[in-house]
Amino acid sequence: MLILDGKEVSNHVRTSLIPRIAAFKNKTGRAPHLAVVICGEDPASQVYVRNKKAACEKVGMTSTIHALREDITQPELTEMIETLNADEGVDGILVQFPLPKHLSTHEVLQTVSPLKDADGLTYKSLGYFFAGQPLVSPCTPKGVMTILKHYNINVEGMNAVVVGRSNIVGKPMAMLLTEANATVTLCHSKTKNLAQFTKNADLVVVAAGKAQLLGKDDFKKDAIVVDVGMHGSGQGGKLCGDVRFSELEGWAKAATPVPGGVGPMTITTLLENTCLLAEKRV
Ligand code: NAD
Numbered sequence: 001m002l003i004l005d006g007k008e009v010s011n012h013v014r015t016s017l018i019p020r021i022a023a024f025k026n027k028t029g030r031a032p033h034l035a036v037v038i039c040g041e042d043p044a045s046q047v048y049v050r051n052k053k054a055a056c057e058k059v060g061m062t063s064t065i066h067a068l069r070e071d072i073t074q075p076e077l078t079e080m081i082e083t084l085n086a087d088e089g090v091d092g093i094l095v096q097f098p099l100p101k102h103l104s105t106h107e108v109l110q111t112v113s114p115l116k117d118a119d120g121l122t123y124k125s126l127g128y129f130f131a132g133q134p135l136v137s138p139c140t141p142k143g144v145m146t147i148l149k150h151y152n153i154n155v156e157g158m159n160a161v162v163v164g165r166s167n168i169v170g171k172p173m174a175m176l177l178t179e180a181n182a183t184v185t186l187c188h189s190k191t192k193n194l195a196q197f198t199k200n201a202d203l204v205v206v207a208a209g210k211a212q213l214l215g216k217d218d219f220k221k222d223a224i225v226v227d228v229g230m231h232g233s234g235q236g237g238k239l240c241g242d243v244r245f246s247e248l249e250g251w252a253k254a255a256t257p258v259p260g261g262v263g264p265m266t267i268t269t270l271l272e273n274t275c276l277l278a279e280k281r282v
Pocket of ligand 1: 169189213
């Protein structure tokens, strides 16, 4: 079985960004700049935000963290985002979710300018994306496509199944696979007899958010299996995905492990998207 190594692909993409960032610096006198907004003290979000800043700095991009108090009001947050929208020195904006409960995710998704939406998840960005005119594509599904491309896996004509229909992963994943000429079935929590669909698929992308939901018996021989799931609840508290990866050896043609599969590609694609938005604006 071919292991689709997300760390390797991620290193490859990050290396390819370095000359683009240098060229941008030469042209503008500054590095592409990702502004990350975080409200409150959620420990997991603090770690994610620090990781994003470190990843930016490693490839020579600028990242600023705008840490706002937990009790910030909606108008104050909107004003902060509008200031970043208007700041010529900011290329990408990322608002870290989840927000404190009194704030509206809906309003934030309407406020970030699509020209600076590095995550590609605001309503306007998703509108452009689903209309086939993306400014940038949502990071996780785009990262999956980058992995497939890196390993010369051409999905054209494949029967592909996506398990999960979130706006962040499942729906945009189905869209990207459709655009790459796969025939896509989108399954979800109300799908009857999920295995009937996954067992007939050449490619299955699993983003159900259910630890170790699928195993060998759910896939046909020589299927390609991409596991987006991420859980800290595997054996011995280890990180695991939505797929029982150990069952796939000798059965699947190729698969992504967890950790080390799709995960590393999400931040890398965020860097790529920020770079792309910076280049487009300049
Ligand atoms: P979500 O909870 O928003 O969506 C899960 C989807 O799966 C829903 O559409 C639901 O209908 C479907 N689903 C749930 N149970 C199912 C079942 N038994 N059978 C079929 N469908 C089922 O989750 P999400 O934000 O899309 O994330 C999915 C998983 O991917 C999570 O584990 C999350 O942690 C992980 N994730 C990883 C990355 C990464 O960088 N690797 C990024 C985003 C999300």
